[in-house]
Amino acid sequence: MNNATSHRQTLYGLTADIHFLDLLNQPQLSGKIEQVFNKAINVRIDNQLFTLLGSQLDNAPNSCRLLNKDFALLNINGGDDFHISNGKVSIGENYWLSFSLCKTWRQPVIAFTYDKTNKKNYQSFLLKQVTRLDLILSEAESSLFNYQGDNLFYSASAEKLNQLRSHLMSVLQEQHHQNLADVVRQFVGLGIGLTPSGDDYLVGLMAFLLLKNHPVNEIYPGFYQGIIQGVNNTTPISAITLEKALVHEYRENMCQLIQSLVDTDETNIHLQFLNILNIGSSSGSDMLFGIRDALYLTHYFGERYVD
Amino acid sequence: MSTRVVIKKNTYFDSVSLMSISTKANQLDNVEQAFVAMATEMNKGVLRNLDLLTPELEEAKNGDLMIVIKGPSDEANEEILAGIEDLFNKKNQGGGSHEAKYATINSAKTHIQDSNLAIISVNGQFAAREARLALENDLNVMLFSDNVSIEDELALKKLASSKGLLMMGPDCGTAIINGTALCFGNSVRRGSIGIIGASGTGSQELSVRIHEFGAGVSQLIGTGGRDLSEKIGGIMMIDALKMLDADEETKVIALISKPPAPAVAKKVLEQAEKCQKPVVVCFLGSQPLPEDKPGLTFARSTKEAALKTVLLTGVKKEDLNLHSLNWPLIEEVRAQLAPEQKYIRGLFCGGTLCDEAMFAALEKYDDVYSNIQPNPEYRLKDINTSIAHTFLDFGDDDFTNGKPHPMIDPTNRIERLLQEARDPEVGVIMMDFVLGFGSHEDPVGVMIDAIKAAKNIAKEDGRELIILGYVLGTDQDTPAIDAQVKMLTDADVIWASSSTNTGLLGREFVWKGEKA
Numbered sequence: 040m041n042n043a044t045s046h047r048q049t050l051y052g053l054t055a056d057i058h059f060l061d062l063l064n065q066p067q068l069s070g071k072i073e074q075v076f077n078k079a080i081n082v083r084i085d086n087q088l089f090t091l092l093g094s095q096l097d098n099a100p101n102s103c104r105l106l107n108k109d110f111a112l113l114n115i116n117g118g119d120d121f122h123i124s125n126g127k128v129s130i131g132e133n134y135w136l137s138f139s140l141c142k143t144w145r146q147p148v149i150a151f152t153y154d155k156t157n158k159k160n161y162q163s164f165l166l167k168q169v170t171r172l173d174l175i176l177s178e179a180e181s182s183l184f185n186y187q188g189d190n191l192f193y194s195a196s197a198e199k200l201n202q203l204r205s206h207l208m209s210v211l212q213e214q215h216h217q218n219l220a221d222v223v224r225q226f227v228g229l230g231i232g233l234t235p236s237g238d239d240y241l242v243g244l245m246a247f248l249l250l251k252n253h254p255v256n257e258i259y260p261g262f263y264q265g266i267i268q269g270v271n272n273t274t275p276i277s278a279i280t281l282e283k284a285l286v287h288e289y290r291e292n293m294c295q296l297i298q299s300l301v302d303t304d305e306t307n308i309h310l311q312f313l314n315i316l317n318i319g320s321s322s323g324s325d326m327l328f329g330i331r332d333a334l335y336l337t338h339y340f341g342e343r344y345v346d
Numbered sequence: 347m348s349t350r351v352v353i354k355k356n357t358y359f360d361s362v363s364l365m366s367i368s369t370k371a372n373q374l375d376n377v378e379q380a381f382v383a384m385a386t387e388m389n390k391g392v393l394r395n396l397d398l399l400t401p402e403l404e405e406a407k408n409g410d411l412m413i414v415i416k417g418p419s420d421e422a423n424e425e426i427l428a429g430i431e432d433l434f435n436k437k438n439q440g441g442g443s444h445e446a447k448y449a450t451i452n453s454a455k456t457h458i459q460d461s462n463l464a465i466i467s468v469n470g471q472f473a474a475r476e477a478r479l480a481l482e483n484d485l486n487v488m489l490f491s492d493n494v495s496i497e498d499e500l501a502l503k504k505l506a507s508s509k510g511l512l513m514m515g516p517d518c519g520t521a522i523i524n525g526t527a528l529c530f531g532n533s534v535r536r537g538s539i540g541i542i543g544a545s546g547t548g549s550q551e552l553s554v555r556i557h558e559f560g561a562g563v564s565q566l567i568g569t570g571g572r573d574l575s576e577k578i579g580g581i582m583m584i585d586a587l588k589m590l591d592a593d594e595e596t597k598v599i600a601l602i603s604k605p606p607a608p609a610v611a612k613k614v615l616e617q618a619e620k621c622q623k624p625v626v627v628c629f630l631g632s633q634p635l636p637e638d639k640p641g642l643t644f645a646r647s648t649k650e651a652a653l654k655t656v657l658l659t660g661v662k663k664e665d666l667n668l669h670s671l672n673w674p675l676i677e678e679v680r681a682q683l684a685p686e687q688k689y690i691r692g693l694f695c696g697g698t699l700c701d702e703a704m705f706a707a708l709e710k711y712d713d714v715y716s717n718i719q720p721n722p723e724y725r726l727k728d729i730n731t732s733i734a735h736t737f738l739d740f741g742d743d744d745f746t747n748g749k750p751h752p753m754i755d756p757t758n759r760i761e762r763l764l765q766e767a768r769d770p771e772v773g774v775i776m777m778d779f780v781l782g783f784g785s786h787e788d789p790v791g792v793m794i795d796a797i798k799a800a801k802n803i804a805k806e807d808g809r810e811l812i813i814l815g816y817v818l819g820t821d822q823d824t825p826a827i828d829a830q831v832k833m834l835t836d837a838d839v840i841w842a843s844s845s846t847n848t849g850l851l852g853r854e855f856v857w858k859g860e861k862a
Contacts, residue, residue, distance in 0.1 A: 051754070053787065074358055094787045106754070106787065117356075139757055140792060181362045190368055192381040192414070195392045228386030228408065232361030235386055272387035274358070274408050320362030 050113075050134050052141035055103035059089055060143060068123040072130070073275075077111045081276060082121045088279045091136075097291035097314075098144040100283045106140075147294050149287075149301055150251040156341030164303050165338040172331040175312055179324035183236040193231065200229055200236055204332070211336055216261050223265025227281065228273035236325040238277040241266070242284045243315075243329020246297055247337070249287070254340055292318070293326070300334070347378065350415040350423035351402045353385065357411040359434075367433045371415075374429045379416040382430070384408070451476060455483040465528055466515075467491055473516060474498035481505050481513065488568070489515030490529050492743075496577050499570070503581040512589070513582055515570040519546035519784075522553065522566035530753065532782035533822035537562020539655055540596035542586045544569045544603035547696030547741075547780065548630065548648060550818060551845045552602050555652030557820045559666050561659050564595040571697075574606030580614045587614070591621045598658045599625045600651055604701060605632045605720070618642055626655045630698065631705040631720065648702060649846035669843040671850055679774075679840070679855045682810045687773035690852050691766040692716075692737035693759050695752040695789075696818065699778045699845045704737040706849025710857065711735055717744045732766065735856075737776075753785045760796040767800035767811055773856040774812045775800070776848055779834075781819030781827060790817065790830040797837050812855055815839040816848040 062068060062084065070084030078093035090102040091110075098104060107113065119131035128136035155161050179185055184204070186197035207222045209215075223241065230236030241262070249256050263285055270278045283289070289297070296311040298304075315330070316323040359367075364382045371380040383389050385406035393399040398414060406412055413430060417423040451464060464480035466473060470493025477494075480487045481502065489502075494516035506513030514521055520543065521528045525536050532550055534557040541556075541563060543549030553563050567590070569582040583601065590596045599621060606614065606629060618625040619642055626643045628651035636644050643658075645651035657663060690707060694700035700718060707714045713734035719725040726736065729744050738745075740752035740759050752759055759777070766772050777797075779789040786792060797813055804811030815834045819827040831841050842848040 074356075076358075140755060142792075181365075183361065188365075188369065190365075190372065190381055191379050191396060192383065192392065192398070193365065193368070195396055196383075196389065199388075199392055225388065227388065229388035229392075230361060230386075231364050231383040231389075233358045233384065235384065235388070236361065237388065272408060274384055274386065276358070278408075320360035322361075 047129070047133055047135045049137045050130070051106040052136060052138045053094055053104045053106055054098055054142050054144040055138075056098060056100055056144050056146065058101045059103045060138075060141075062089070062123055063126050063128070063138065065123060066125060070121040072115060072117055072119040072121055074117055075110055075115055077109055080110055080115060084121065088275060099290035100146070100288040101279065103136075103141070104144075105136075144291065146288055147298065148251075149294065149297050151253040151301055153252045153254065155301075156254055156337055158341075161303060162338055162341050164305075165334050165341070168300065168308065169331060169334050169338065171309070172312065172327055172334070175316060176324060176327055176331060179316065179321075179327070181321040182324035182328065183230055183321065184240075184325065184328050196229065196231065196236075200226075200240075203229070203237070204240070204328070208332060208336070211255070211258065212339060216258060219258060219261030220264035220268065223262050224269040227266060227269030228277075230325070232320065233274060234277040234280060234319065234322050235273055236321065238273055238281055239322045239325035240329040240332075242280055242289070242293075243326035243331075244333045245284045245329070246289055246293055246326075247300060247330055247333035249284075250297070250301070251287070253337070255336065290318075296330070300330075348417060348420050348423055349398070349400065350413075350417070350420070350427055351400050352413040352427060353402065353406045354411040354413070355407075356409050358384075358409070359411065367430065370433055371426065371430045374426050376417050376422045377415065377426055378418070380414065380426065380430065382411060382413045385410045385412040451479045451483060451485070455485065462486055463488065463523065465490065467529075470494050470516075474502060477502050477513070477516075478505065481509060481511055484509065484511070486512040487514065488518055488521055488528055489513070489570070490517075490519060491515070492517040496572060496575070499572060500578055500581075503573075503578060507581050507585050512567060512586065514568045517572070518568040518570045520549045520566065521568045522563055524565070527783045530780070530782060530784040531566070532557070532818070532820050533824075534820055535562035535822075536564065538564055538595065538597035538659055540564045540590035540593060540599045541566040542569065542583055542590065542599065542601050543567070544571055544573050544583060544606075545630075545698040545701070546571075547778075547818065548602040548604075548628075548698030548701075550696070550780065550782065551648045551699065551702075552600060552628070552652055552655075554818055554820050555649055555844060556600075556656055557822075559652055559656040560661050561656040564593065564597075565590065571604075574603050574610045574614065576607040576610060578610075580606065580610045583614050584617045587617050587621060587625070591623055597623060598655050599623055600655045601625065601627045601629075602648065602651065602698075603629055604698070605629050615642065624658050626651050626658070630701050631708075647706075647846040647849075648698075649844045669847060671847065671854070675840070676851065676854045679812055680857065683773045683812065683856065684770075684809060685858065686771055687809060688856055688858055689732075689769075689771050690735045690737075690774045690776060690856055691732055691769075691772050692776040692852070693762055693766070694737065694739050694776070694778050695741055695759070695780055696778050696845075697739045697741050699816070699818065699848070700737050700739040702845045703776055703849035703852060706846075707735050707737070707853045710853050717742055732769070738762065753780050753789070756786070756789075756792045756796075760793065763793075763796050763800050764803065767803040768807075770807065770809060772811065774814055774852050776814045776852045777816070778845070778848070779815060779817045779830060781817060781823040781825065781830065788825055788830075790815075790833045794833055794837055797834075797839060801838060813839045814842055814848060814852050814855070816842040816845060818845065 073081040073083045080091040082089045092104045093108045122129045226237035292314040299308050368381045464485040465488045466476045467490040473491035477487050503513045519530045534553045567586040573582045574580050628645040715724050715733045716737040717729050718739045817830045
């Protein structure tokens with residue numbers, strides 16, 4: 040059953056997005072392994088971050104899902120070479136990366152139907168999802184938004200985060216768009232871990248609010264400026280996620296949820312909320328706070344012009 | 347009061363881990379305040395407002411981790427820091443229990459003295475040496491590697507037998523020991539049936555059918571495919587029979603294998619007769635089926651073996667869905683096939699699944715060819731060209747040389763599927779899809795486009811091509827079996843409910859004679 044073709048073990052890619060597959064078209068490229076987690080390996084190539092994901096994770100921008108489930112079992116370490124030469128990929132001294140099984144994952148293009156927000160049935164759909172999310176998020180203890188502990192720094196961070204959230208909501212509701220970039224900038228990098236809560240919140244908010252044809256997507260420049268001004272103030276991995284969000288690129292689970300929200304399709308929506316909730320340790324709940332507020336704002340603006 | 351700051355360059359942890367470490371750190375003696383977080387600008391801003399920002403923290407970068415401790419003295423802070431470092435180390439090691447890497451079996455055994463099983467998967471030329479080392483260290487062995495000489499296998503099995511240890515393999519791909527599936531295996535409930543298998547997918551199929559019929563598996567012991575050869579003499583199957591006979595959890599024993607060498611079959615059956623527990627024997631392809639004896643029951647197929655086994659555990663036959671053959675479907679398919687579409691092409695990942703379908707065809711047809719045909723006259727000379735009814739085991743060395751097993755890499759099967767679809771004499775293509783530990787994460791998904799393309803090739807040629815698919819797995823396996831089956835049926839593939847039914851349906855679909 041085992042047939043070794045060389046001293047290197049072959050790892051198999053299952054699905055990859057076009058940005059990752061584009062790398063294979065370069066005759067020669069070299070990068071370095073940046074971090075190795077159990078389910079993800081980050082690779083820096085030409086100052087961009089790409090990610091190898093475990094097969095149990097969903098697709099994501101700049102990423103390739105591998106057949107493996109646990110990278111801790113592999114002998115791959117930060118600082119190892121990642122080398123591409125004529126379509127062949129080697130990792131460190133021990134592995135080849137094969138794309139013989141690999142399929143392309145294409146990010147779906149999701150657009151809002153412009154006059155949807157002022158329809159009564161869509162309004163009640165939005166309200167129902169906001170209520171559903173409030174219930175889910177009331178139990179999201181891992182989120183900094185809900186921090187109730189006595190750690191001085193975390194309490195201050197949570198307070199700042201919630202203040203910013205209220206401020207952002209009023210800026211958007213009252214359409215004081217001149218202040219938007221500054222508020223958005225303050226979110227970037229605010230939070231404890233690898234992807235700070237403020238960043239995750241913005242990703243969730245933008246995923247729905249900045250959809251093509253969404254009635255409030257005129258706020259895009261404010262978000263764009265705020266993130267560009269703040270992106271150097273957060274962790275490199277989170278910066279990539281924010282930049283991708285600005286060009287409407289999200290992970291697969293997020294795309295599926297947003298599509299259901301646009302289509303008024305409740306069939307799998309609870310499961311899709313939970314799929315987001317389970318991203319990372321607290322990232323998912325922070326993103327859901329953003330999605331919740333995006334739905335609330337959509338309902339708020341729609342209600343004013345309800346048909 | 348003293349403040350200690352530590353910056354860890356390019357160190358990343360998720361927020362919940364950092365909060366958890368901070369909470370535990372605050373419970374350490376003498377701590378007034380301690381926290382850890384990424385050193386982003388915004389976080390430093392929060393620290394500034396709390397009057398906790400030091401020049402050292404100011405210098406930290408976005409990708410750095412900061413540890414801040416406020417304690418009674420510099421000395422106390424150092425102790426607290428050591429405690430926090432310890433928490434980080436525990437986190438890195440998965441919270442206490444962790445996987446360690448050892449360079450040699452001796453070293454692993456020295457460090458984990460109560461270990462009792464080694465799974466060995468190294469290049470064949472080193473495999474026997476490693477297996478011997480493991481046995482010498484009193485470890486049971488599962489030897490996944492192939493290309494081990496039969497002389498080495500005999501010596502290893504004699505050594506294991508003398509020490510009362512299991513020597514599963516070489517080329518042993520399936521076992522379930524104390525509820526844990528090793529290498530390729532399915533998620534089945536635990537129960538009272540002990541399986542001993544000299545064929546990997548045969549054992550998987552038997553365990554899956556037992557699970558479907560409502561019973562469970564105590565142990566599944568693989569022996570390796572050559573154990574019942576004249577040279578090895580069934581050493582491991584006989585030892586495993588004795589072990590399961592003595593095992594309190596096991597109430598019924600099932601044996602599954604291709605037909606053994608006659609002298610070995612005799613020895614194995616003699617041992618089975620001596621068992622205190624009932625034994626069900628399935629030697630696939632054995633003709634004729636021996637008569638049952640007290641405590642010894644014979645089965646022709648994997649499904650029959652599973653059924654007879656579970657009935658012995660007290661399950662009632664009337665409570666089971668036996669998935670009897672769907673004759674209206676058979677008639678419908680026969681009507682769709684043109685007269686010249688008279689052949690089956692079986693494209694299998696699982697060797698025993700291939701065997702079982704081939705043996706079903708052999709009961710009805712003579713011109714049955716394969717790369718694993720026991721009759722050398724009908725063994726394919728050129729594996730790239732099918733003749734009449736052809737059954738291919740893509741997991742056999744003929745196909746895997748230099749390539750991964752087809753359960754992992756479907757490339758060979760995809761190419762062959764399209765090739766067979768172009769043959770106007772082909773009526774049915776059979777395919778298996780194996781779920782479970784070690785297998786492809788989406789075995790149907792990676793083939794489905796090729797299946798649709800194959801059907802289109804035939805359609806454009808004015809033919810209806812029947813594809814008969816079998817998904818080996820349980821309702822507990824990942825990916826979900828229902829979704830895998832649905833993907834097949836949505837693509838107009840006919841779904842067979844078991845390995846046995848796959849063989850029977852396929853041979854009936856292409857039957858051109860009188861009604862069987």
